[in-house]
Amino acid sequence: MTLTPVLSKHWADPQSWTLDAYRATGGYEGLRAALNTDPDDVIATVKAAGLRGRGGAGFPTGMKWSFIPQGPGPDGVTKPHYLVVNADESEPGTCKDIPLMLASPHTLIEGVIIASYAIRANTAFIYVRGEVVPVLRRLQAAVAEAYAAGYLGRDIAGSGFDLELIVHAGAGAYICGEETALLDSLEGRRGQPRLRPPFPAVAGLYACPTVVNNVESIASVPSIMRNGVDWFRSMGTEKSPGFTLYSLSGHVARPGQYEAPLGITLRELLDYAGGVRAGHTLKFWTPGGSSTPIFTAEHLEVPLDYEGVAAAGSMLGTKALQIFDDTTCVVRAVLRWTEFYAHESCGKCTPCREGTYWLVQLLKRLEAGEGTEGDLDKLADIADNINGKSFCALGDGAASPIFSSLKHFREEYLDHQRNGGCPFDPARATAWASAGEGTQ
């Protein structure tokens, strides 16, 4: 498959983030097409295109928009609608929304205006991860440009449609990327997930109908409005149509964003990225960030679309392909991820709050070579008590690296015990190899 740069096509252009540069490459033409269309037809177009949410779960975007109730509720009151863009990107390995917003903030803003028009929202928010101040500044500057050009504010481009767009900085918590925690945070409360139902489409921000979409999902909409459903469906697969950003990081010759049709394989992407770094071989990788079960070199031919990755036992998630070569200790990598989950656990539910803490204790012991085989069963048992039994998907994400690493690398866990420490620690590795006990 060939690469299909759409979102990333002009990232290297001079001043790509300015309104002039964006308009010079057809920017805001999708908006014009949308404003000449009935809002329901815009929703129908996005539905027909088959765009799926790029924030992790792959939920169909047009269908999500169509859930927003129109007209007065049972109490006779018509509530305002809101669009909230989830720009909290914080998952280890996930690094696509931030470069998109830095290089081409107007693609997102154009998508926000089209989506708000479609769902009949007159106020939209972009909730940005707190730490990324340069992104915040660039977005704010682009929003100011869009207001000055009449793309935001009252009577946009003479259409009679009004929209206020607010860029909101979070305070840097991974859990605030979970859509209901994000809404609590946006309302000024501590970011913790809400019980569902009611779902945000019915009672979201300020208890009003709300659509929460990922940055890449919304940024994909202008190109669909401009080029049409058939063009979008000419890429990707029947159930996972279109193009997407694959983020290659780690032990790869040329890490970066590779925009390609859904269904491309890691083998093909690695060819574009110059392969695993010279002199080394692929050991394991994540198909969709640290919350998705790891794959090994056996999975190089798995089609990277929602169905293909699920059939092979993982999830496409955020398409964050973290590449680890033969120098990496899988126990250490899993420990680092688990420390992240323990730190970011919001503490609302017991399985995740307590379980992630104990997973870290066990993994530390195992990595130091002081664990036992029984600890592996305990690890699996704790992960099982978190998975599917926690209040939100952070818990499931924390369990994924544990289950999958035990499945593929159980012997490597045991090697730590046999070696009395990490076999990848250079000093110990030498001693171990000379003793003839190495398995790597």
Ligand SMILES: Cc1cc2nc3c(=O)[nH]c(=O)nc-3n(C[C@H](O)[C@H](O)[C@H](O)COP(=O)(O)O)c2cc1C
């Ligand atoms: C712990 C956790 C963190 C999340 N972080 C993000 C995030 O940073 N960005 C994002 O778009 N979705 C994130 N999600 C998924 C959102 O809850 C939600 O599904 C997504 O924003 C929906 O957008 P989409 O339909 O466009 O994919 C996270 C979910 C969980 C459980």
Ligand code: SF4
């Ligand atoms: S699973 Fe973890 S992050 Fe989610 S609500 Fe429970 S404690 Fe909070």
